[in-house]
Amino acid sequence: MQARMPHPVMTVPGAFEALQAFAKAASKGGLPATLGELVNLRVSQINGCSVCVDMHARSLKKAGESEERIWAIGAWRDAPYFTDAERAALALAESVTRIGDSADPVPDAIYDEAAKHFDEPALTSLLLCITLINAWNRLNVATRQVAGAW
Numbered sequence: 228m229q230a231r232m233p234h235p236v237m238t239v240p241g242a243f244e245a246l247q248a249f250a251k252a253a254s255k256g257g258l259p260a261t262l263g264e265l266v267n268l269r270v271s272q273i274n275g276c277s278v279c280v281d282m283h284a285r286s287l288k289k290a291g292e293s294e295e296r297i298w299a300i301g302a303w304r305d306a307p308y309f310t311d312a313e314r315a316a317l318a319l320a321e322s323v324t325r326i327g328d329s330a331d332p333v334p335d336a337i338y339d340e341a342a343k344h345f346d347e348p349a350l351t352s353l354l355l356c357i358t359l360i361n362a363w364n365r366l367n368v369a370t371r372q373v374a375g376a377w
Contacts, residue, residue: 229371234370246363253359257348258352265287265317269303269320271360279363315345319333323358
């Protein structure tokens with residue numbers, strides 16, 4: 228497999244730095260880093276982004292996350308390895324990622340469940356994390372970036 232072009236954030240001056248600044252700002256709301264990585268992995272699976280699936284699975288493993296949780300993230304609803312707060316975050320991540328798939332893309336029940344587990348700064352960080360990984364996924368998939376080539 229070969230990329231269609233160099234990565235857009237490496238081509239446009241300031242683009243990489245802007246996304247890095249966005250990530251740094253998003254991390255300031257108190258969302259646990261491991262949960263952010265779990266969300267990144269799940270959203271990347273949904274979007275079919277091999278670069279990010281590879282990167283975030285490796286990052287979780289390096290951070291000491293269990294292999295069971297990494298492997299089971301795609302089946303988080305049925306796997307016993309996730310807390311209620313993690314489930315709420317993953318449900319929100321899936322809804323926000325799949326906004327075109329439903330007339331009510333982020334139902335109140337899903338949003339309210341996340342808000343029950345996270346204070347406003349952490350919930351804001353979660354939403355920013357979801358938004359950012361979707362941006363990275365779309366750039367990687369559109370240009371067919373290759374997993375492991377970084």
